[in-house]
Amino acid sequence: MSKVLVVDDDLGIQKQLKWCLTDFDVVYADDRASAINQLRRFEPAVVTLDLGLPPDPTNASEGLKTLEEILALSPHTKVIVVTGNNDKENALQAIDLGAYDFYQKPIDSDTMKILVSRALHVSSLESENRKLLQARPAMGRIVGTSESIQAVSRRAEKIAKTDISTLLLGESGTGKEVFARSIHEASPRADKAFVAINCASIPENLLESELFGYEKGAFTGANKTTLGKIETAQGGTLFLDEIGDMPIGLQAKMLRFLQERVIERVGGRSEIPVDIRVVCATHRNLQTMVAEETFREDLFYRVGEMVIEIPPLKERDKDVVLLAKTFLAQYAEDFNSKVKGFSDNAIQAMLEHHWPGNIRELQNKLKSAVILAEGTMIQASDLSLRVSGETAEQEVFNLRSVREEAESRAIRRAYNQVDGNISKTAELLGVTRPTLYSLIDKYSLEDLKTSA
Numbered sequence: 001m002s003k004v005l006v007v008d009d010d011l012g013i014q015k016q017l018k019w020c021l022t023d024f025d026v027v028y029a030d031d032r033a034s035a036i037n038q039l040r041r042f043e044p045a046v047v048t049l050d051l052g053l054p055p056d057p058t059n060a061s062e063g064l065k066t067l068e069e070i071l072a073l074s075p076h077t078k079v080i081v082v083t084g085n086n087d088k089e090n091a092l093q094a095i096d097l098g099a100y101d102f103y104q105k106p107i108d109s110d111t112m113k114i115l116v117s118r119a120l121h122v123s124s125l126e127s128e129n130r131k132l133l134q135a136r137p138a139m140g141r142i143v144g145t146s147e148s149i150q151a152v153s154r155r156a157e158k159i160a161k162t163d164i165s166t167l168l169l170g171e172s173g174t175g176k177e178v179f180a181r182s183i184h185e186a187s188p189r190a191d192k193a194f195v196a197i198n199c200a201s202i203p204e205n206l207l208e209s210e211l212f213g214y215e216k217g218a219f220t221g222a223n224k225t226t227l228g229k230i231e232t233a234q235g236g237t238l239f240l241d242e243i244g245d246m247p248i249g250l251q252a253k254m255l256r257f258l259q260e261r262v263i264e265r266v267g268g269r270s271e272i273p274v275d276i277r278v279v280c281a282t283h284r285n286l287q288t289m290v291a292e293e294t295f296r297e298d299l300f301y302r303v304g305e306m307v308i309e310i311p312p313l314k315e316r317d318k319d320v321v322l323l324a325k326t327f328l329a330q331y332a333e334d335f336n337s338k339v340k341g342f343s344d345n346a347i348q349a350m351l352e353h354h355w356p357g358n359i360r361e362l363q364n365k366l367k368s369a370v371i372l373a374e375g376t377m378i379q380a381s382d383l384s385l386r387v388s389g390e391t392a393e394q395e396v397f398n399l400r401s402v403r404e405e406a407e408s409r410a411i412r413r414a415y416n417q418v419d420g421n422i423s424k425t426a427e428l429l430g431v432t433r434p435t436l437y438s439l440i441d442k443y444s445l446e447d448l449k450t451s452a
């Protein structure tokens with residue numbers, strides 16, 4: 001039952017409210033201190049507050065103070081202030097301070113009941129809404145409602161507003177690039193470029209010119225001056241993926257760019273100022289690399305002014321199911337497939353699997369399942385997964401037994417529906433009489449044959 005706190009020093013009124021608010025769990029207080037105690041103890045959603053409280057019940061000052069304290073402690077509480085007849089001024093001041101509603105004495109039980117019910121209704125709608133807002137992913141692209149991903153998203157959203165260099169750590173396929181893009185999109189640079197470069201996929205001798213650009217004639221084949229990724233990202237965000245794979249020789253030049261925010265093109269002599277936000281990512285352990293002297297310590301601290309650790313898929317509760325459903329809808333459309341959802345065993349298998357390849361592994365499994373699935377529901381076997389304790393043979397056996405059970409149930413239901421008429425049963429099931437007889441034999445439904 002919903003809790004309502006009645007704050008009034010008049011015992012008569014307390015009693016009257018007790019009788020009219022029988023649908024609620026009513027608790028009482030008769031001054032400011034006891035009101036605050038009761039508020040802390042019972043956390044009522046609605047408070048009715050008489051503004052005329054001791055020590056001076058003839059004016060509203062103590063009541064208004066109580067109102068302020070209640071709202072400071074618990075801003076979502078709906079406070080209905082009760083004022084003396086004609087005391088409109090204090091009533092309006094109370095509303096101004098944040099009271100939900102006011103009511104002028106004398107108290108009418110029916111009206112009070114309606115007011116309290118309505119306040120409770122609004123309070124529960126608001127609290128529902130707050131929950132929904134909390135469950136909403138903080139960053140648009142990130143699918144997931146688990147506590148771990150929500151916490152990381154909230155952190156990323158806060159960081160996005162700043163220009164701080166951010167290092168995203170996480171296993172392969174956990175969504176580091178998605179986070180980098182989301183940070184860019186939630187940042188004041190959102191309408192400028194987002195430029196990504198994977199330091200591991202570009203040969204060492206090309207990476208420098210790819211990043212910093214080059215002047216015409218800098219080397220054989222440099223026919224025209226070309227901008228590097230850093231300059232292309234001017235005003236926006238540069239995402240350096242696999243920063244741990246940056247050759248040690250290039251790290252000094254990177255450090256200078258990050259510290260001084262100027263670059264020189266390969267073969268160039270002038271310094272070019274750049275205004276860029278940098279987000280880096282790696283699945284490597286940079287600290288170990290620093291200890292092994294394969295990654296510069298000063299660069300490590302420069303790229304990781306803020307570090308975000310993206311949790312592996314296995315640590316995201318039921319997000320795997322949410323992600324799977326999202327991707328399924330997309331792939332079913334891409335591959336023009338009839339697949340509509342997942343069987344219970346597929347869901348269970350996804351929840352049990354360890355996902356060493358994280359979201360990318362999930363995507364790959366889903367793509368082949370959508371292409372290969374025979375029915376409209378994806379089974380664990382379509383995902384090449386197995387529910388614990390079930391061997392492959394058992395799974396096949398179970399599928400067969402499920403189908404057989406369903407068929408024999410359908411035959412019996414059709415038979416009962418047409419009052420035991422075999423021809424009509426066959427017709428209803430869309431099979432011939434001989435087929436029906438062989439199914440009856442197959443499923444040992446002898447009693448159907450005898451009564452026919």
Ligand SMILES: Nc1ncnc2c1ncn2[C@@H]1O[C@H](COP(=O)(O)OP(=O)(O)OP(=O)(O)O)[C@@H](O)[C@H]1O
Nearest residue numbers: 141142143144171172173174175176177178359360
């Ligand atoms: N939370 C998420 N919601 C929706 N899609 C996601 C999410 N996380 C990742 N993905 C998708 O999963 C795939 C892999 O993500 P991404 O490339 O960002 O991972 P990564 O950690 O950068 O991988 P790698 O370390 O291998 O480069 C992408 O297709 C991406 O769109």
